Amino acid sequence: MSERKQSLNPIILILLLILLIFIFLSNNPKIQSELPLRNSNLTMLLGFLGFLLIFLALLRLLSRIPSQPKKTTLTVIQCTKCAFKSIRNFQVGDYIPKVVGTCPSCGGPFQIEAIYVEEKSPKRKSFEPF
The missing domain is CATH 3.30.1330.30 (Ribosomal protein L30/S12)
Structure with missing residues (x-):
């Protein structure tokens, strides 16, 4: 269980970093005009990364074994x-x-x-x- 717990942390951190980069790119009009992605594709990618991050957090929360009294x-x-x-x-x-x-x-x-x-x-x- 501890090995799995340690392996989820880098994945979540990398997803957070990618999400922050895409948020920065979507809010900067100078960089956005140079990107080959259209605004709708960027928004869809941001939404997908957000849902993926929420799913991984819920998966981690639900995988915890409650301790018996x-x-x-x-x-x-x-x-x-x-x-x-x-x-x-x-x-x-x-x-x-x-x-x-x-x-x-x-x-x-x-x-x-x-x-x-x-x-x-x-x-x-x-x-x-x-």
Whole structure:
């Protein structure tokens, strides 16, 4: 993917340069009279280069793979006597009414109360088309 990303940059820069040259040529009447191209051909060429540039930018934007959010499964453990709570990573064999030990504060039974998945979405970067 990084090789393709690097190969698109020179193409877009060259197209931008050609587009700027043709815009300069179309606005300068002295140079325009010496060109073999007629005004309609020059306008059509400018339009084609503009559409090509937009198409390449959209193609690059759509080819990005969205990143998947990181998911972690957590287990909530709670004491049945004093309501002391603890959260830890999920372990194979965890289920909701399972007693997993004794409470560190009162010594009562520690029981699994909830198991849930938490998604950590990556921070979005600013828009960078090129």
